[in-house]
Amino acid sequence: MxxxxxxxxxxxxxxxxxxxxxxxxxxxxxxxxxxxxxxxxxxxxxxxxxxxxxxxxxxxxxxxxxxxxxxxxxxxxxxxxxxxxxxxxxxxxxxxxxxxxxxxxxxxxxxxxxxxxxxxxxxxxxxxxxxxxxxxxxxxxxxxxxxxxxxxxxxxxxxxxxxxxxxxxxxxxxxxxxxxxxxxxxxxxxxxxxxxTQYSTAYALAGLFEAETLFQAALVTGALSTDAAKGSDAPFDPRIHALRRHRGQIETADALRALMAGSAIRESHRVGDERVQDPYCLRCQPQVMGAALDVLRKAADTLGTEANGVSDNPLIFVEDDTALSGGNFHAEPVAFAADMIALAVCEIGSIAERRIAMLVDPALSGMPAFLTPKPGLNSGFMIPQVTAAALVSENKQKAYPASVDSIPTSANQEDHVSMAAHGARRLMSMVENATAVIGIELLAAAQGCDFHQPLQSSAPLEAVRTLLRAQVPHLDDDRYFHPDMEAANALVRSGAVVDAAAAIELPGVTA
Structure with a gap:
């Protein structure tokens, strides 16, 4: 240890x-x-x-x-x-x-x-x-x-x-x-x-650490979904993102492009594809995920500062034996940081759910309805997408900023408060919800790529598929779906999905 x-x-x-x-x-x-x-x-x-x-x-x-x-x-x-x-x-x-x-x-x-x-x-x-x-x-x-x-x-x-x-x-x-x-x-x-502020800061840091794993896993599953949908990697061209100058967007596009590099699935439709542009859930991943990365990094900076600070009251200054009363205990910086993390986590799950919805829709994906070889007899991924939608909706409700609320306490002596505590405490449950969404996307994207066999995706994405298929086989006919989802969620939560794609250096939040 x-x-x-x-x-x-x-x-x-x-x-x-x-x-x-x-x-x-x-x-x-x-x-x-x-x-x-x-x-x-x-x-x-x-x-x-x-x-x-x-x-x-x-x-x-x-x-x-x-x-x-x-x-x-x-x-x-x-x-x-x-x-x-x-x-x-x-x-x-x-x-x-x-x-x-x-x-x-x-x-x-x-x-x-x-x-x-x-x-x-x-x-x-x-x-x-x-x-x-x-x-x-x-x-x-x-x-x-x-x-x-x-x-x-x-x-x-x-x-x-x-x-x-x-x-x-x-x-x-x-x-x-x-x-x-x-x-x-x-x-x-x-x-x-x-x-x-140590309670609020501890919860916010725990939420941040889990959000970093979530973010990186969502980059991997987003790239896999793009390949499953035979989407284009042209929107990840570095020239596009250099013109906008946002660091997170640039790094996210680099990671997505690297994750798809060498994919035979991508090469198969580079010429002759009648589609001009992909849906936003594929095309705008660098813009959405990159913005989430920038926000998470800002929150990390704030929380790193707070963790190293002194926030009790009064404070003792030994040079002149003075006890000064102030307000370092007010956790507004932590509340703002927690709200930023909540917004990022919510959006990571939200755009992932849209990719799942796109994959199960034959009009958009070009694959069998609900990713099942025998739609009608089988429902395939119909209800996992519903579950993802439910989780995203729940996170939208949880993402409402806590920092804008206040209620007077202590007979109005403490008349403006930060609400950082429950703002930070909600983060772990939000990450849990979003993790389940990314787990469902992992299952759906891997199933989608199965329809393109014998063509394979890139080496890092195939490593992720191999990791998943060691626990969850391809879905032919309907089966009890819950164990598949639990297995995929565990792979996302543990960081195994990110580790499997380790040949690609994914952008981080806290490093």
Whole structure:
């Protein structure tokens, strides 16, 4: 298993991808002096005896309430317990681990006033795979992802539940089993743990990573559909795209052209084809998919920046022992990034569904109706296309921007919020829907190419067909279709489709 040395403020998207995939995490010890200096600054701020938000006052609308020094430990415990008010199904463990690592990296930058021993507990929980059970609903994306992060913090103090070695245990019992001591939070620590954008950012990153695999697989199936329909590769000519200058469009056209290079199917209709232009779902792939690629890259840039930032409040500046209250917890950048990913995922599935619809229509494809040798007796791909249409419609509803919504909270103190949390959380289900659409396209495109035998497609596309045919045979007569779809979906989801076409370097999002 890979081990990522987490350098606060300097982690790459590849680092976060590896952590999401299960890599071990160790904190770069070089950050310890700054962490200690920040904790020392808290002690000096308290010694002044002045009211400082989040350190010796109440929270939110209660910020004007001064808390006596003897109650400061109780104050931090109380904010964790009171804010652990999430609901719904638990976060996936992989996303929770990523959230924990993001929080660790943020606190380790020495601007949050958290002690080393508290960070060491979070690091040890990651090392021993002690994962808090965090209800996935309850954050509005400002003031930070309070409820989910509070559930994480609650597990650290021995309250709530955790996963450990596949078992769901009370947090205190799970910590004992891992030989870890529950945290006793010091001044500012409870607030620092539960304030920030790490929940939204973790979900958005997970959605981004899955969207990258989806995008690349859709390039492969789009090229295969083009060959199945005896479409032209002329729209992928680099001269067309150089004139428009969009990087994603240029790279997407290059990839599609390379995927089809050497196809005997393409060569068979290069001369004498009466069609002048293909439908947009074939011809405009570089424009649509290229735009999706550019949007995904912009989202990746935003999320990479956010993942390396500090987003709790107030922030501690040791040079003059100042605690400054601001609004870094507002997750608007994450909300915008999540909305961009959602739009791209929706369009990737939408244009793929149009290719499926084109392939099953004999008037457009020139192949047997619904890609079955005996239409009428057999329905062939009739209903898989309907399923694809249903999934695309569902994604259209989910793609409505979350960032344009807001609802006041905390007695109007927190009067504008980002809604980044559910904007990010919806991404994985959207990718799942779009993955199923691409899986159906893989089946349909491979079936279409079968009708052109003995002519073959290009080497990379034939490698993809061979991969599929090892699990799913050609459809002659109708059979129970669901297992075929599940097998194709798994090949797309796992990245196997992209790997099979590895002779072609496909454009990426996060590299």
């Amino acid at each position: 890979t081990t990522i040395t987490l350098k606060p403020g300097e982690a790459s998207l590849a680092d976060w991808h590896a952590i999401w995939g299960g890599a071990d995490v160790v904190l770069d010890p070089a950050c310890k002096p700054e962490v200690q200096a920040s904790a020392d600054a808290i002690a000096r701020i308290l010694a002044k005896g002045e009211p400082v938000y989040g350190i010796n006052t109440g929270f939110g609308k209660l910020a004007s309430v001064r808390i006596p020094d003897g109650d400061l430990a109780a104050l931090q415990r109380n904010i964790v317990l009171s804010h652990a008010a999430g609901t719904g199904e638990p976060m996936p463990a992989a996303v929770t681990r990523l959230m924990m690592a993001l929080k660790l990296a943020s606190l380790a930058q020495g601007a949050s006033g958290v002690r080393l021993k508290t960070l060491e507990l979070l690091e040890a929980m990651l090392a021993k795979n002690v994962i808090p059970i965090v209800p996935a609903q309850g954050s509005v994306g400002a003031s930070g992802d309070l409820a989910p992060l509070a559930h994480m913090a609650a597990a650290m103090i021995g309250v709530g539940e955790i996963w450990i070695e596949g078992q769901r245990l009370p947090a205190a019992e799970g910590l004992r089993a891992a030989e870890l001591e529950p945290a006793v939070l010091g001044a500012k620590e409870g607030l620092a743990l539960l304030n920030g």
